[in-house]
Amino acid sequence: MKTKPAKRIALWIALIVAALFSGLPIVWLLSSSFKSNANIFAVPPKLIDESFSFTAYQEVLSDPIKLRFFVNSYAIAGIVVVITLVIALLAAYSFSRFDFPGKKIINAIIISVQAMPPITLLIPYLVLVVQLRIYDSYLALILTYIVFTLPYAILMLTGYLNTLPKELDEAVLIDGGSRFKALWKILVPSCIPSLVSVGLYTFIQCWNEYLYALTLTKSNEFRTIPIGIASLMGQYAFEWNQIMAMSILGSLPVIIIALFFQKYFISGMTAGAVKI
Amino acid sequence: MQLKNYNHDHPAVTRLYRNFRPYGYLSPVMLLMVALLFIPIILVIGYSFFDNVLINSNPKWVGLQNYITVLTDPVFLKSMKNTAVFVVCNVVFHLIIGMALALMVNAKSLRPAPKAFFRVVYLLPWMFNATVIAILWKLLLNPNGIVNYLLVNAHIITEKISWLSDRTIVLGVLTFINIWAGYPFYMISILAGLQGISSNLYEAAAIDGARPVQQFFHITLPQLKPILISIAMLDFIWTTQNFSLIWLLTAGGPSHATEMMSTYVYTTAFMEYQYAQASAAAVIILLACMILAIFYVRNQTRTD
Structure with a gap:
C-alpha cells in the first residue's frame, strides 16, 4: 500500500516538531555544561560559544566531595540490585511453582505496594532509622529502597518463571537434586534476560531516588547524586555550568542503559503496565 | 504434585x-514487608491520633x-485541589501525547532507521531524573533564560x-x-501494545473498507484498552505522590500556589515539626492511594 506524499510530509513535520519538543531542552542542558558560568545567560544565546571548554566537567571530577556522591550512588544502587534480585527470585519461585493458602492475598499485597506513597512512610522511617542508630548511613537507604524495588521485581520474575515449563526443574528433582539446585542450575540461567531487565530497572529506581536520600542522610559522606546536584543550587551563587555538567555525569548510567541495553531497558520499564 | 522428596523418609x-x-x-519478603511496611504504617496511623508526637x-x-x-x-484543601488538577491534566496529556507519538513512530511508511532514531529522541526526557529535570527547567525558564528570549x-x-x-x-x-x-512511559508502553496487535485485524478492516480513523477507533483503541487502563492507573497513583519535581522547582510556593499533598506533609513535618498533623495528612494520602490501588490490583489480577 502506497502512502500519499502529502501524508508523508505531514507525518515528517509532526515527527520533527515532536523531536524538538523532547530533544531541545536536553540539547540546551548539554550546551550549557560546556559554557563558562558568565556566559550561561549571554545574549544572544548560542549553542556553542567562545567559552566552550570541559572546565565544568574537570571541576566536578576533581572535587572529592562530588566524587563521593557518585561512589555512594553506585554502592547503594549496586547493593540494592543484588539484594532485590536474590529475595525476589526466591519469592517468584514460590509464587510460580507452588500453590498454597494465602497466595492470592500475598500477591495482592505485593501489587498494591507499588501504589504505596513514599511520603507516608517517611515519618515512621525517620523514627525507626534514628532508633536503630542507622540515621545517615548506607543501611538506612538500602533498607528503605528495597521495600520499593521488591514488588516490581517479584511480579516481573514470577511472570517470567511462569513461562518456563515445570518439567525443567522436575527433571532435577527426579535425579535427586534439591529445589535450590533446580532454581540455581536450571531456572536462573534461563531467566538471565529478565534478571538483567529487573536489575537495570532496580538500579535506575535507586539511582534516581531523592526524597529518602534527602531526609534519611545528612552528611556528604553518605549522600547520593540527586542530593549532590540539588545542593549545587547554593543559596548565594549558582554554578550553572557545573550543575549541568554534574547532571550529565549523574545521568550517564541511565543514558548508557537506555541506549545500549535498549531492549532490557524498555522491557523493564513497560512490563509494569502489562498484565501479569 | 506427584513427586516424592527423597530427603525425608517419614x-x-x-x-x-x-x-x-x-x-x-x-x-x-514477608519479614521485610512486616518490618518495613506493616510496622511503619501502624506507627504513622498511631502518630496521627496523638498530640505533638515525637x-x-x-x-x-486526641482522637480525630x-x-x-x-x-x-x-492550605491542605488547596493542596488537594492542586494535586487533583495536576494529576488529571498530566494523565490526560500523557495519554494524548504518548498515543500520538507511538502511532507516529509505528507508521508503516517509516523506515527502520528513522523509526529507531525518533524512538530514542522521544525517550530522552525519561533518561533524566526529577532532580536534573527540575534544574534544567530552572535554567530554561529563568527570567533571563532561553525560553523568554525566544x-x-x-x-x-x-x-x-x-x-x-x-x-x-x-x-x-x-x-x-x-x-x-x-509521556515517554506512555509512548513506549503503547508502542509495545501496538506491535502486539495482529495485522490480520487491519487487513480484514481494510477489505471491509474501513478508513484509518475508523480502524483506530474500532481496532487500535479496543485492543490497547487493557494497557491504557494499566498505565493510566499507575500514572494516576504515581503523579498523586509526586514530590521531588515540585519540591525542587517551587517547594510548593509561591504562597502555596503549587502546594501538593506530598509537599504539605513534608513542610508540616520537617519545616514546622508538626509530626502529628503531618502524619494525619500522610494517612489521608495513603487512603487515597489505597483506593486507587484497589482498582489497580483488581485490574491486574482479573482473569479474562
Whole structure:
C-alpha cells in the first residue's frame, strides 16, 4: 500500500516538531555544561560559544566531595540490585511453582505496594532509622529502597518463571537434586534476560531516588547524586555550568542503559503496565 | 504434585515440610514487608491520633483532632485541589501525547532507521531524573533564560515572564514540565501494545473498507484498552505522590500556589515539626492511594 506524499510530509513535520519538543531542552542542558558560568545567560544565546571548554566537567571530577556522591550512588544502587534480585527470585519461585493458602492475598499485597506513597512512610522511617542508630548511613537507604524495588521485581520474575515449563526443574528433582539446585542450575540461567531487565530497572529506581536520600542522610559522606546536584543550587551563587555538567555525569548510567541495553531497558520499564 | 522428596523418609514430616516450603521461599519478603511496611504504617496511623508526637515525651491521645485540623486547614484543601488538577491534566496529556507519538513512530511508511532514531529522541526526557529535570527547567525558564528570549524575539510575549514565581501561571508551568517528563512511559508502553496487535485485524478492516480513523477507533483503541487502563492507573497513583519535581522547582510556593499533598506533609513535618498533623495528612494520602490501588490490583489480577 502506497502512502500519499502529502501524508508523508505531514507525518515528517509532526515527527520533527515532536523531536524538538523532547530533544531541545536536553540539547540546551548539554550546551550549557560546556559554557563558562558568565556566559550561561549571554545574549544572544548560542549553542556553542567562545567559552566552550570541559572546565565544568574537570571541576566536578576533581572535587572529592562530588566524587563521593557518585561512589555512594553506585554502592547503594549496586547493593540494592543484588539484594532485590536474590529475595525476589526466591519469592517468584514460590509464587510460580507452588500453590498454597494465602497466595492470592500475598500477591495482592505485593501489587498494591507499588501504589504505596513514599511520603507516608517517611515519618515512621525517620523514627525507626534514628532508633536503630542507622540515621545517615548506607543501611538506612538500602533498607528503605528495597521495600520499593521488591514488588516490581517479584511480579516481573514470577511472570517470567511462569513461562518456563515445570518439567525443567522436575527433571532435577527426579535425579535427586534439591529445589535450590533446580532454581540455581536450571531456572536462573534461563531467566538471565529478565534478571538483567529487573536489575537495570532496580538500579535506575535507586539511582534516581531523592526524597529518602534527602531526609534519611545528612552528611556528604553518605549522600547520593540527586542530593549532590540539588545542593549545587547554593543559596548565594549558582554554578550553572557545573550543575549541568554534574547532571550529565549523574545521568550517564541511565543514558548508557537506555541506549545500549535498549531492549532490557524498555522491557523493564513497560512490563509494569502489562498484565501479569 | 506427584513427586516424592527423597530427603525425608517419614510421610508426615515430608508433608509438613512440603506444606511450609513455599512460605520458606517467601520468608525474606514477608519479614521485610512486616518490618518495613506493616510496622511503619501502624506507627504513622498511631502518630496521627496523638498530640505533638515525637516532640512531646508524653503524647496525649486526641482522637480525630489532627484529622480535623488538617481537613479544615485551607492550605491542605488547596493542596488537594492542586494535586487533583495536576494529576488529571498530566494523565490526560500523557495519554494524548504518548498515543500520538507511538502511532507516529509505528507508521508503516517509516523506515527502520528513522523509526529507531525518533524512538530514542522521544525517550530522552525519561533518561533524566526529577532532580536534573527540575534544574534544567530552572535554567530554561529563568527570567533571563532561553525560553523568554525566544518568546520575546518571536513577539509572542512583550516582556519577560517569571514562569516559576508568578502565582497565576506556576501550576500550569509545573504541569507542563511534568507532562514533558512523563509521556515517554506512555509512548513506549503503547508502542509495545501496538506491535502486539495482529495485522490480520487491519487487513480484514481494510477489505471491509474501513478508513484509518475508523480502524483506530474500532481496532487500535479496543485492543490497547487493557494497557491504557494499566498505565493510566499507575500514572494516576504515581503523579498523586509526586514530590521531588515540585519540591525542587517551587517547594510548593509561591504562597502555596503549587502546594501538593506530598509537599504539605513534608513542610508540616520537617519545616514546622508538626509530626502529628503531618502524619494525619500522610494517612489521608495513603487512603487515597489505597483506593486507587484497589482498582489497580483488581485490574491486574482479573482473569479474562
